Amino acid sequence: MSVLEINQLSAFYGKARALNDISIKLDKGEIMAVIGANGAGKSTLLDSIVGLTRTTGDIRFEGQLLNECSAADIVNSGVGYATERFNLFPYMSVYDNLMVGAYTARDDVEQNLELVYDLFPRLKERETQETGTQSGGERQMVSLGRALMSSPKLLLIDEPTIGLAPKVCLDMAAALRDLNQSTSLTILITEQNVNFAMSLAQNLHVLETGMIRMSGTPEELKANPDLNKAYFGSS
Amino acid sequence: MTNPTKKYLLLWAIFIAVMLLLPEFVSKGTLRTIIFANFLAIFAISWDVLSGRTGYISFGHPFLIGIGAYTSAILSYRFDMPIELSIPLAVLTTTIGGTLFFLPALRLKGSYFALVTLAFMELMYQLVQVIRPDLTGGTRGMSGIETITRGAVNNYYLSFALMVTIAISMWLLMRTRFGSALSAIGMNEESVRGSGLSTTKLKLAAFMTSAFIAGLGGAFYVHYLGSIAPRALFDINFLFTIIVSALIGGAATIIGPMFGALFLTILLEALRPILPGVERYLIYGSIALIVYMFKPQGLVVLVLDTLDKLRSIISSRS
Numbered sequence: 154m155s156v157l158e159i160n161q162l163s164a165f166y167g168k169a170r171a172l173n174d175i176s177i178k179l180d181k182g183e184i185m186a187v188i189g190a191n192g193a194g195k196s197t198l199l200d201s202i203v204g205l206t207r208t209t210g211d212i213r214f215e216g217q218l219l220n221e222c223s224a225a226d227i228v229n230s231g232v233g234y235a236t237e238r239f240n241l242f243p244y245m246s247v248y249d250n251l252m253v254g255a256y257t258a259r260d261d262v263e264q265n266l267e268l269v270y271d272l273f274p275r276l277k278e279r280e281t282q283e284t285g286t287q288s289g290g291e292r293q294m295v296s297l298g299r300a301l302m303s304s305p306k307l308l309l310i311d312e313p314t315i316g317l318a319p320k321v322c323l324d325m326a327a328a329l330r331d332l333n334q335s336t337s338l339t340i341l342i343t344e345q346n347v348n349f350a351m352s353l354a355q356n357l358h359v360l361e362t363g364m365i366r367m368s369g370t371p372e373e374l375k376a377n378p379d380l381n382k383a384y385f386g387s388s
Numbered sequence: 389m390t391n392p393t394k395k396y397l398l399l400w401a402i403f404i405a406v407m408l409l410l411p412e413f414v415s416k417g418t419l420r421t422i423i424f425a426n427f428l429a430i431f432a433i434s435w436d437v438l439s440g441r442t443g444y445i446s447f448g449h450p451f452l453i454g455i456g457a458y459t460s461a462i463l464s465y466r467f468d469m470p471i472e473l474s475i476p477l478a479v480l481t482t483t484i485g486g487t488l489f490f491l492p493a494l495r496l497k498g499s500y501f502a503l504v505t506l507a508f509m510e511l512m513y514q515l516v517q518v519i520r521p522d523l524t525g526g527t528r529g530m531s532g533i534e535t536i537t538r539g540a541v542n543n544y545y546l547s548f549a550l551m552v553t554i555a556i557s558m559w560l561l562m563r564t565r566f567g568s569a570l571s572a573i574g575m576n577e578e579s580v581r582g583s584g585l586s587t588t589k590l591k592l593a594a595f596m597t598s599a600f601i602a603g604l605g606g607a608f609y610v611h612y613l614g615s616i617a618p619r620a621l622f623d624i625n626f627l628f629t630i631i632v633s634a635l636i637g638g639a640a641t642i643i644g645p646m647f648g649a650l651f652l653t654i655l656l657e658a659l660r661p662i663l664p665g666v667e668r669y670l671i672y673g674s675i676a677l678i679v680y681m682f683k684p685q686g687l688v689v690l691v692l693d694t695l696d697k698l699r700s701i702i703s704s705r706s
Contacts, residue, residue: 203582228584236582242575245568253572256565257584303584 162210186350189360195343233305243285254299425653426547432645434601440639448505456606482603513622529617638686
């Protein structure tokens, strides 16, 4: 059974349609990436899954329909959401930020904290630092760490490499790969960095103006001349 | 225990010791000023629990204080109910009644929330004058309301004990997960929702806590004054004194609103001989403006930073 199944999803901001008829399936332990330019609807897709936008169509998580659930209930059911846009509490320490993520999984706090610190040792070193004073890469780590503190079965990550240096992108990819392999966690990421997404995901979708234009494995997409032209400037 | 915690505990201990000894050194007139500062601190803490923490700016706190004050005054003055019963009933009425009124407003954000709460204050002002003036005393209000104790010193210790009890309770409450979650709402509400927490429930709990303190403060305040009048309570200057106390001292802290209340009250009293009219509020408005522009964290942080700088200068010279 699919962990996440989305059928004919459309999302709206007022009367404006931001997503149009999206259908995707995500199996357990899979890493999937949705790639696209700014304004393509990537963040809206993730916001829609956790109930932060008005939608039509079906979103099922482990068979359960999420459409009518509140954001709090969706996260409680096992969907973790890491996003750089509105994610951190800047005047709280790294530790306190992580603890806000742990409210829904109080029994697993120690175990999850160990997992996060193993994955990102830098957070352990800086656990008393206010996140507002941290670098972009460190804030991404806190953001991911906080989502992991809720013991998610499905992790949604919105543009994990935005604003990061190439070396930090590689570290981030390695950390996510380790996480996926060691815990079989299912991961859905959105990205503009096509190389990063292709190095990590088993399956990808290309989103343009709210619609899926292409789908496939990294090899299939690399062989597609349209994608090459759009993202790598060659055909 | 970490150094900042030790520093704060030391500050608290000094503050309580000075306040306990105060009646030995100041006149009864000054003591009455400090009594008002104590009540103002209670109202500012109440405002801060909701607005300072979550960022939902309430302009309706006199509305809540008014429910507490009027309920206890009416029950004791009109129905001869003992104060020991009228005060708890007033607190209950404020918490439940205030929540029922504010519940729809909690769905609003930013300036909309602030404006709706301001309307509540005005609504209450009009209501107490026209609805059952035989109970509320109408425009003239009520006087001769039973007081809890007599004399400036007794009232000073009572108001101080109430303020410290509320402050310590709130300090402990704000150190829990609930307190962290409220501060998190103030920084980023969407993100709190994205972390699986119901911000509506959290805001409701913050509001009820805030209303509870406002009702408690209002009920004790009316039994200290022995009188109540709508114009004095539902007054825009009173409202802004509460808000400025919390902000000037340091929002989202406990000691900040207390310090701010004391500072503002003493400042207003000190200015009275020079500026007897409402021009005094111009001065405190200007001070507030300067503090927000250069030290938005408030006076407490300003004082602590200055002390740290002085200490480092002294240690570098020696």
